[in-house]
Amino acid sequence: MHGDWVCGVYEYFKAIFLGIWSTLVGMRITMARFFDYVKDPLYQGVTVQYPTERWKVAEGYRGMLFNDIDDCIVCSQCANECPADCIIIDAEKAAKGEDLGKTSNGTPKKIKAWRFDIDLNHCLYCGLCTEVCPTECLIMTDAYDYATYSRDGLYLLFARPEKYTTAPAGASPAASPAPEAKPA
Amino acid sequence: MEILERTSDVMVINMGPQHPSTHGVLRVELKTDGEVILEATPHLGYLHRDFEKHCEAVLWGGVIPYTDRMDYVAAMNNNFGYCLAVEKLLGTEIPERASVLRVLVSELNRIASHLLAFGTYGIDIGAFTPFLYAFREREMILDLFEHCCGARLTYNYIRIGGVSRDLPPEFEPKCRRLVRTMREAIPEYNNLLSYNQIFVARTRDIGVIPAELAIAWGCTGPVLRGSGVKWDLRKDEPYSIYPELQFEVPVGKGEVGTVGDCWDRYMVRLREMEQSVDLVEQCLDRLKPGPVMAKGTRSVKPPKGEVYHRTETPRGELGFYIVSDGGKKAYRCKVRSPCFCNLSILSEIAPGHLIADMVALIGSIDIVLGEVDR
Numbered sequence: 126m127h128g129d130w131v132c133g134v135y136e137y138f139k140a141i142f143l144g145i146w147s148t149l150v151g152m153r154i155t156m157a158r159f160f161d162y163v164k165d166p167l168y169q170g171v172t173v174q175y176p177t178e179r180w181k182v183a184e185g186y187r188g189m190l191f192n193d194i195d196d197c198i199v200c201s202q203c204a205n206e207c208p209a210d211c212i213i214i215d216a217e218k219a220a221k222g223e224d225l226g227k228t229s230n231g232t233p234k235k236i237k238a239w240r241f242d243i244d245l246n247h248c249l250y251c252g253l254c255t256e257v258c259p260t261e262c263l264i265m266t267d268a269y270d271y272a273t274y275s276r277d278g279l280y281l282l283f284a285r286p287e288k289y290t291t292a293p294a295g296a297s298p299a300a301s302p303a304p305e306a307k308p309a
Numbered sequence: 310m311e312i313l314e315r316t317s318d319v320m321v322i323n324m325g326p327q328h329p330s331t332h333g334v335l336r337v338e339l340k341t342d343g344e345v346i347l348e349a350t351p352h353l354g355y356l357h358r359d360f361e362k363h364c365e366a367v368l369w370g371g372v373i374p375y376t377d378r379m380d381y382v383a384a385m386n387n388n389f390g391y392c393l394a395v396e397k398l399l400g401t402e403i404p405e406r407a408s409v410l411r412v413l414v415s416e417l418n419r420i421a422s423h424l425l426a427f428g429t430y431g432i433d434i435g436a437f438t439p440f441l442y443a444f445r446e447r448e449m450i451l452d453l454f455e456h457c458c459g460a461r462l463t464y465n466y467i468r469i470g471g472v473s474r475d476l477p478p479e480f481e482p483k484c485r486r487l488v489r490t491m492r493e494a495i496p497e498y499n500n501l502l503s504y505n506q507i508f509v510a511r512t513r514d515i516g517v518i519p520a521e522l523a524i525a526w527g528c529t530g531p532v533l534r535g536s537g538v539k540w541d542l543r544k545d546e547p548y549s550i551y552p553e554l555q556f557e558v559p560v561g562k563g564e565v566g567t568v569g570d571c572w573d574r575y576m577v578r579l580r581e582m583e584q585s586v587d588l589v590e591q592c593l594d595r596l597k598p599g600p601v602m603a604k605g606t607r608s609v610k611p612p613k614g615e616v617y618h619r620t621e622t623p624r625g626e627l628g629f630y631i632v633s634d635g636g637k638k639a640y641r642c643k644v645r646s647p648c649f650c651n652l653s654i655l656s657e658i659a660p661g662h663l664i665a666d667m668v669a670l671i672g673s674i675d676i677v678l679g680e681v682d683r
Contacts, residue, residue, distance in 0.1 A: 143506040151501045155438060183452075184477060187459040208363075208371030251374035251465040256473070257607075265459070 182267045187252045189268040190243050192283040196228045196262035199236040203254035203263055211247035212254060215240035228260050238284040245271075245279040319347060322664070326355050330433045330668045333678030337655070337671075339664065346667060349659035351652055356682040364631075364642035369395055369609050370469055372639070377463040380648070380680040382425050385418035385454075386622040387680075388467035393548055394618035394629035395469050398611040406599035407471035408550045413592035414457065414466060416585045417484075420491065421450040422623035423578045423585075426675040430575060431502050433672040434511050439502045446494055449487050456480055470606025476596075484593060491586045498579060512575060513566035516658050516670040520569065526657065527650040530625025531581065532674055535561040535574030542621040554591050556584045571673035578675070581623075610637060624648050624675060644683060648676040 173180060182188070204212040216238045219225050225234040255263050273279055325336040334355035340348040360379060364372050376391045377384040389411055396403065403411075428443030451461045456477050458466035466473050502508050518528070523536040533540055541558040543551045559580035561573025613635040619628035625647025632641040651674050659667060 140506070140510070144510075147504060147506040151438070151505055154497055154501055183455040183459065185459040185474065186455065206368065206371065208367040208374055249374045250460065250463065251371075251377075252459065252473075253371060253374070253465075 182269065186267045186269075187250050187265045189245065189266050189271055190248065190254070190281065191264055191266045192241060192243070192281075193262040193264075194238065194241060194283045195226075196230075196260050197238065197241065197283075198228060198232055198234050198260055199238045199241070200259060202257045202259070206253045206257045208251065208253065209247045209249050211244040211249075213240060213242040213244070214238060228262070230260065232260060241282075241284040243281045243283065245281060246276055318342075324664075324667065331671055331678075332429065332676060335652075335671070335676065335678055335681070337659075337667070339659075339667070341664060344663045344665075346659050346662050346664060349656050349667070351655050353649075353652075353678075354682055356678045358683065360683040361642050361644060364639045366638065368637055369611065369639065372642070373468060374463065374465045377465055378679060379644070379646070379683055380422075380622060380624065380627075380677045381462060382677055383418050383422040383623045384462065384464050385415045385466060386422075386620065387627065388464065389415045389549075390618065390620040390622065390627045391629055392467050392469050393620060394616055394631050395609070395611060397618050398614060398616040398631060398633055399469070399606075399609060401470055401603050401606060403549075403603055404471060404600045406475075406597060407601045407603070409592050409595050409597075410472050410476065410601060411467050412550055412554070413484075413589060413596075414454070414464075414472075416588040416592065417450050417453065417487075419585045419623045420582050420589070421447050423582045424450075426578055426623075426672075427498060427502070427575070427582075430672040430675075431508075433668045434508055436502055436505065436508060439498060442494065442498065442501065446487070446491060449483075449490065453480060453483055453487065456483070468602070468606070469609055471600070471602035473602075475601050481593060481596070484589065488586055488590050488593075491582070495579060495583055495586075503576060503579060509565050509572060511666075512571035512669055512673070515571045515662065515666050516673060517567045518569040518654060518658055522657065523569070523654070526654040528625070528654055529647050529650065530621070530623065531574050531577040532625065532651045532654070534559065535577045535673075536569035537561050537563075537573075542619060542626060546619070548618075548620060550595075554588055556588050559584065571669050574673040574675075578623075608637070610635065619645065622647060624677065624680070625651060646680045646683060648678075648680045652676050652681055 199214065199216045201214050201216070204210075204214050216236045219235055219237055225237055227233050250265070252265055255265050271279070320341050322339045322341055323336055324339055325331040326334040331337065336352040336355070338350040338352060339346055358378070360375055363375050367375070373388055373391060376387040380387050424443040424447045428440035428447075431437070431439035431443075454464055454466075455461050457480055458464045458473060518532065518536045520536045520538050523533045523538065528536075529540070537560050539558050539560050542548070543556075544558055559577050561568055561577055563570070563573060564576070565572050611633040613633060615630070615632040617628060617630045619626050621627075626645065627647055628645030630643040630645070631639055634640040655670065655674065659670060662670065
């Protein structure tokens with residue numbers, strides 16, 4: 126009985142000692158790192174004063190979508206590919222003899238878009254739409270800070286119906302003017 | 310642990326769904342007698358997004374962004390599993406460089422995922438510092454991913470037939486630096502947390518899962534290997550270029566307590582990180598210039614048939630069962646989620662433990678609710 130008691134006390138203090146010892150082992154790493162960071166010029170001024178200073182995002186970052194409607198041939202491949210169905214296109218073939226102009230790489234445009242909307246509320250930012258785009262007019266910009274006060278702010282309207290004189294029946298040109306998506 | 314003789318009334322406590330240590334939106338209904346758990350029932354479904362039905366509605370390639378959102382801390386491994394399943398159905402040959410890149414990024418993601426598991430497990434137990442160390446390295450990996458695919462969490466990088474784009478030139482030196490940093494960092498983690506006596510006392514002999522029980526409940530990944538079963542699909546049913554790579558499968562040995570306790574499961578993850586670092590280095594050495602995408606895989610139409618393919622993700626065995634009717638979309642897609650199967654053992658092992666140990670238990674199983682609920 127007496128031996129058990131001594132053994133219990135020994136175990137008790139051993140546990141306390143080991144606890145303190147292993148904490149000190151950890152603290153040594155913490156302190157070593159602390160002085161590393163104080164000395165190392167790489168870690169000087171790590172804090173970025175966010176709205177005024179910014180990190181550069183990586184090349185090919187998948188941010189806000191932007192469509193250059195002047196270059197768009199309205200092929201609807203992006204809308205077909207989109208897994209979230211967030212690209213909404215209403216289009217009409219050009220009338221005979223009507224010239225819609227050319228894209229920047231010389232492809233003649235044959236379809237006019239009454240509506241080219243992207244609902245960023247539903248967007249997955251997967252980038253599949255930009256990969257199928259034949260004229261590379263639909264791109265992912267490196268804009269990442271576009272929080273808005275309402276969901277409407279994330280509803281991007283790219284087609285500019287005022288270019289055309291009359292809207293076809295059924296097409297619903299958006300009432301509000303198209304906000305410019307600004308690539309950062 | 311034996312259940313103590315009941316001295317008071319049974320009390321029902323809901324742990325979660327907003328409990329920080331349930332790692333998401335898991336609700337565990339606990340019947341407790343004082344501090345001792347009598348019964349634990351996990352309730353799921355708070356994050357259900359109907360992945361399997363979505364697969365039937367979107368094109369074959371469009372499913373990949375949805376797999377990103379299943380296990381969102383190891384999205385590369387999910388992409389990989391789905392693409393391998395579809396390619397098995399298609400019978401596509403993958404270019405050499407693409408295969409190496411796929412293994413490279415999924416091993417990097419395995420490290421990132423285990424770092425998160427390691428860091429948050431420390432927080433669960435009460436050690437905050439290791440979390441900061443883990444996130445320092447995880448940040449480097451996420452930066453690498455941002456460079457190679459343009460996103461930090463939902464990558465959509467591994468595609469049917471290859472990978473979406475080639476590596477930028479700055480990737481390789483950065484990745485080699487990461488390998489060096491990780492080799493120095495892992496012993497640091499061991500000193501900070503693994504052999505810390507307070508941590509050991511909290512996890513030793515807690516939540517012991519014997520090997521037979523783990524197999525019977527279908528546990529996989531570190532939960533199974535923590536119980537001493539040497540089962541890793543990368544070795545036992547190798548896919549992609551894994552047969553050509555050298556690595557070991559760490560298992561729990563019961564160094565501080567019983568085999569299959571929380572500490573063993575935790576330690577298996579740390580040792581797997583070491584192996585993954587080696588794998589990353591081997592992949593970097595194997596990188597040769599070449600195409601990264603097989604031809605004719607832009608819009609695929611797999612032939613009629615069904616396929617089951619399983620891969621080893623950081624959390625265990627992820628299986629995709631896919632039925633195709635020869636169309637542009639899958640007819641049916643069923644996912645065998647490792648987290649779901651691992652979580653189900655909770656109700657078996659929790660009774661008899663204290664409520665505080667429940668946190669250690671859930672953390673050691675390392676679930677991601679995005680995948681449990683899908």
